[in-house]
Amino acid sequence: MDLSANFLREKLQRELEAEHVEVEDTTLNRCASSFRVLVVSSKFEGKLLLQRHRLVNSFLAEELPHIHAFEQKTLTPEQWNRERQK
Template structure:
């Protein structure tokens, strides 16, 4: 697999996790080795943080083999409404 891009990850996360909102930041300077993501999806409802992270990691299993650093913040739509002010620029 070639180096991953933020746009590619955005697309697959949105599709595979039925996400309402996806923000992907390439932290590696464009080489596709480190990403920070925010994911808002109703599939996280009723799941703790560990279960949510496992869902993301499983959904991106193939891509994770090419990523060296991956930071994720995951929210339900309701949680995001309460938290989004902390993440807006």
């Protein structure tokens, strides 16, 4: 299984039809066991934070058992635009 930041980025981009995805390997030696992600998708519209995270987790169901730590930030395009204007 390819647990690289690029693999996760591409999968989240495709599955969530995301407008923007950032994936950072946060392990000390970049051994792909800990990741921080930012996903911006219109599929998050009208969903609570827990629902958004569950949606992301559902698309990474095969990968998550092999990941030690997974931090995610999920935003709608409107929220992302507001955040970038700060």
